[in-house]
Amino acid sequence: MEKLKVSGLSERICKDGGSAWGVLVEARKRARAGQDVLILSIGEDASATTPSHIVQAGVASMNDGRHHYSSVAGEPAMREAIARHHTRMTGQVAGPENVCTFAGAQNGIFSAGLCLFESGDEVIIVEPYYSTYPATFTAGGANMVVVTARPENNFEPDADEIAAAVTPKTRAIVLNTPNNPTGSVYSEALIKRIVELSRTHGFWIISDEVYADFVFDGEHVSPARFCDVEEQCVVVSSLSKSHRMSGWRTGWAVASAPLTDVFEELNLSMTYGLPPFIQDAAVAAIDGPQDDCREMVLGYGERAKLLVKALDDIPGISTVAPRAGMYVMVDTSRVAENAEAFAWALMDQHNVSILPCTAFGSNVDHFLRMSLCASMDDLYRACEAIKLTASTFTPA
Numbered sequence: 001m002e003k004l005k006v007s008g009l010s011e012r013i014c015k016d017g018g019s020a021w022g023v024l025v026e027a028r029k030r031a032r033a034g035q036d037v038l039i040l041s042i043g044e045d046a047s048a049t050t051p052s053h054i055v056q057a058g059v060a061s062m063n064d065g066r067h068h069y070s071s072v073a074g075e076p077a078m079r080e081a082i083a084r085h086h087t088r089m090t091g092q093v094a095g096p097e098n099v100c101t102f103a104g105a106q107n108g109i110f111s112a113g114l115c116l117f118e119s120g121d122e123v124i125i126v127e128p129y130y131s132t133y134p135a136t137f138t139a140g141g142a143n144m145v146v147v148t149a150r151p152e153n154n155f156e157p158d159a160d161e162i163a164a165a166v167t168p169k170t171r172a173i174v175l176n177t178p179n180n181p182t183g184s185v186y187s188e189a190l191i192k193r194i195v196e197l198s199r200t201h202g203f204w205i206i207s208d209e210v211y212a213d214f215v216f217d218g219e220h221v222s223p224a225r226f227c228d229v230e231e232q233c234v235v236v237s238s239l240s241k242s243h244r245m246s247g248w249r250t251g252w253a254v255a256s257a258p259l260t261d262v263f264e265e266l267n268l269s270m271t272y273g274l275p276p277f278i279q280d281a282a283v284a285a286i287d288g289p290q291d292d293c294r295e296m297v298l299g300y301g302e303r304a305k306l307l308v309k310a311l312d313d314i315p316g317i318s319t320v321a322p323r324a325g326m327y328v329m330v331d332t333s334r335v336a337e338n339a340e341a342f343a344w345a346l347m348d349q350h351n352v353s354i355l356p357c358t359a360f361g362s363n364v365d366h367f368l369r370m371s372l373c374a375s376m377d378d379l380y381r382a383c384e385a386i387k388l389t390a391s392t393f394t395p396a
């Protein structure tokens with residue numbers, strides 16, 4: 001059959017993210033077939049639900065008839081709540097005129113790239129990166145310029161290497177701190193230097209901060225702390241992780257008022273706004289009690305500490321301890337040629353699914369990303385499987 005003719009944009013977003021996700025696909029297939037599979041390859045605990053006061057706010061809103069078209073950039077109460085939340089999280093003063101809602105942070109970062117980049121622009125991306133970034137930021141024809149963050153520096157990129165990557169074509173840098181997959185939290189000095197570089201060279205900062213609430217060692221520093229909201233910095237975030245609301249698709253971008261107006265125009269022709277009852281639930285999440293979320297993050301920190309210790313005790317295996325987020329990076333380079341082979345062996349021999357990091361960039365293809373979204377018993381069970389699998393590999 002003749003190959004479907006699609007646009008250049010479609011071809012760029014259909015680039016294969018690698019075979020890494022095959023392990024997860026296989027795990028889900030086995031689980032559907034009734035097998036007992038331990039899935040530690042995604043950042044979500046399917047059994048942990050959205051806090052009940054948020055669900056109740058959404059249900060009450062639906063019962064109140066809040067299920068019609070809404071404002072395209074977001075309901076006034078939602079934009080105000082996000083502006084308050086943003087100021088609390090970043091220290092930057094912003095108002096509702098700086099907020100545009102999106103269907104999750106993913107929709108927000110895609111929109112930022114689409115609205116800011118021309119074909120041929122360069123966008124600096126730190127590797128390892130969240131797996132959707134290549135398609136997201138090159139969709140409009142921009143080229144990715146990769147700066148590597150190394151495990152020996154706790155996956156924090158080097159400021160001089162970022163400066164060296166800047167060219168007259170640089171249109172933006174994408175930051176993701178706290179970082180997925182590495183759990184690194186960028187220092188204030190690094191963030192300040194990047195803000196200076198962006199001012200000197202006139203490029204944008206797109207800051208993906210979906211894990212801002214997930215810091216258990218250190219402090220989240222947003223570039224927005226050092227800029228005025230009308231400068232060239234866009235902060236994208238959501239409630240997907242912080243309030244276990246991934247399926248509600250509640251995200252946003254905070255940016256200068258003129259860029260926010262452009263986002264609104266894009267929304268007009270893209271989603272026509274988020275459902276009002278979902279926005280009401282989101283306002284309840286932002287303004288309501290936060291104890292549940294705080295407890296959740298403490299739990300991640302505790303499990304990360306115990307898991308790192310257990311993994312580091314396994315012969316041939318080591319970790320780079322996360323300071324935030326939902327994952328631990330597991331280095332398999334001393335036992336296996338690459339992490340994909342190791343992940344498939346884990347799957348085949350023990351029905352344990354852990355993601356090989358090939359989808360996050362080539363400098364981490366000997367790492368696995370192990371999710372902390374499970375009980376400690378399950379995480380120890382996975383460690384036992386890793387230990388047995390490691391013993392079956394010939395040291396590399």
Ligand SMILES: Cc1ncc(COP(=O)(O)O)c(C=O)c1O
Nearest residue numbers: 104105106130180210238240251
């Ligand atoms: C770094 C990063 N950015 C963006 C997203 C997408 O978030 P959302 O569910 O709000 O679209 C994720 C989800 O895992 C992520 O890890």
